[in-house]
Amino acid sequence: MKKNVLVTGGASFIGSHLVDKLVSLEASVTIADDLSTGKMDNLKQSQDKIKFIKTDLEYNSKAEARNIFKDNEVVFHLAADHGGRGYITTHPADVCSSFAVDHHVLEACSDTNVGKVIFSSSACVYPTDLQKDVGSDYKLKESDSDTSNLGSYLSADIEYGWAKLMSEVQMNSFQKQFGLKGCPVRFVTAYGPRENETHAIIALIYKAVEKMDPYEIWGNGQQERDFTYVEDIVDGTILCAEKISDMTPVNLGTGRRYKMVDVAKMIFKILNWEPKNLKFDESKPTGAVSRSLDNARAKKLLGWEPKYDLEQGLQKTIEWYLKTHKIEGSINEKALLENNPN
Numbered sequence: 001m002k003k004n005v006l007v008t009g010g011a012s013f014i015g016s017h018l019v020d021k022l023v024s025l026e027a028s029v030t031i032a033d034d035l036s037t038g039k040m041d042n043l044k045q046s047q048d049k050i051k052f053i054k055t056d057l058e059y060n061s062k063a064e065a066r067n068i069f070k071d072n073e074v075v076f077h078l079a080a081d082h083g084g085r086g087y088i089t090t091h092p093a094d095v096c097s098s099f100a101v102d103h104h105v106l107e108a109c110s111d112t113n114v115g116k117v118i119f120s121s122s123a124c125v126y127p128t129d130l131q132k133d134v135g136s137d138y139k140l141k142e143s144d145s146d147t148s149n150l151g152s153y154l155s156a157d158i159e160y161g162w163a164k165l166m167s168e169v170q171m172n173s174f175q176k177q178f179g180l181k182g183c184p185v186r187f188v189t190a191y192g193p194r195e196n197e198t199h200a201i202i203a204l205i206y207k208a209v210e211k212m213d214p215y216e217i218w219g220n221g222q223q224e225r226d227f228t229y230v231e232d233i234v235d236g237t238i239l240c241a242e243k244i245s246d247m248t249p250v251n252l253g254t255g256r257r258y259k260m261v262d263v264a265k266m267i268f269k270i271l272n273w274e275p276k277n278l279k280f281d282e283s284k285p286t287g288a289v290s291r292s293l294d295n296a297r298a299k300k301l302l303g304w305e306p307k308y309d310l311e312q313g314l315q316k317t318i319e320w321y322l323k324t325h326k327i328e329g330s331i332n333e334k335a336l337l338e339n340n341p342n
């Protein structure tokens, strides 16, 4: 990937890992981020080899946006007002800023003849009625949300999912009208170093590291997710940029699913600690009951396979958390709900 690339939201959790990988592949990387939740600290590994532009993609002018986007062969668009389930449920209006951000980004890509735009979409673009049974073995297929057929049934998971779905619709319309190339990549429950505590895995690690007892799990603990390690997400995203131009959406997920309560137990085992009591808080937001992605298309079109299983990914994530987290002996509830708690 020896190309000029722009990563919007490049100071984020996933964005910064993508930047590190692109730098290692000798890409010339520019980052556009407003640092609303992204951190320069996430970019430490690559800071001498990148160009950083602090800009708000919701409100910057057309001229400013054109200046940032011009001369890039690939744009990886990750910037979003985003967080884990607690955040997206309690900030529905904030999350809708993506309607504006994504439109501005697609317009800037189109105006400046960017070669391709690769968009961080989500498993939240799928209908939740396909995800309502505990123990289901149904894997969501790209055709379950077919944005190329606007006459088909489309439904999504709360405002965040609808915003991603509408951005996929916008991508298709920019392709139809202006010939824009690229694709949406549907990530599912990414986790790894640099993620914040609004996301389930980091929240579960946080509570265990702080030895919370009774140890609180949101919901009844039976909700199931397809946890995908950040390096696998990054590899698949780069492969999309290399191989897909025609806006075909691609799922990136492992196809396996785990119950939250079992993930908590895996974390206790790695930390060699366990609470005397578990407490299930059913008043907290939990999202879809059972979610996992079919990854046959990613295998076929990209030759992609996830390299990390959950055990390996948790080991690496916990190692990072123990190195960077300052133990306080209590839980800051705000950190579980706000993507920028300070």
Ligand SMILES: NC(=O)c1ccc[n+]([C@@H]2O[C@H](COP(=O)([O-])OP(=O)(O)OC[C@H]3O[C@@H](n4cnc5c(N)ncnc54)[C@H](O)[C@@H]3O)[C@@H](O)[C@H]2O)c1
Pocket (backbone or CB within 6 Å): 008, 009, 010, 011, 012, 013, 014, 015, 032, 033, 034, 035, 036, 037, 038, 039, 055, 056, 057, 058, 059, 077, 078, 079, 080, 081, 082, 083, 101, 120, 121, 122, 123, 186, 187, 188, 189, 190, 191, 339
């Ligand atoms: N983390 C996941 O599990 C997951 C799953 C599916 C999809 N995604 C998507 O992947 C992308 C990256 O996820 P993440 O978890 O790394 O996100 P994040 O919340 O860590 O980062 C979002 C980034 O966008 C920047 N940003 C927000 N609004 C901006 C604006 N108006 N202008 C410029 N920059 C702005 C923030 O500063 C931050 O760096 C997001 O689009 C997210 O919706 C993430």
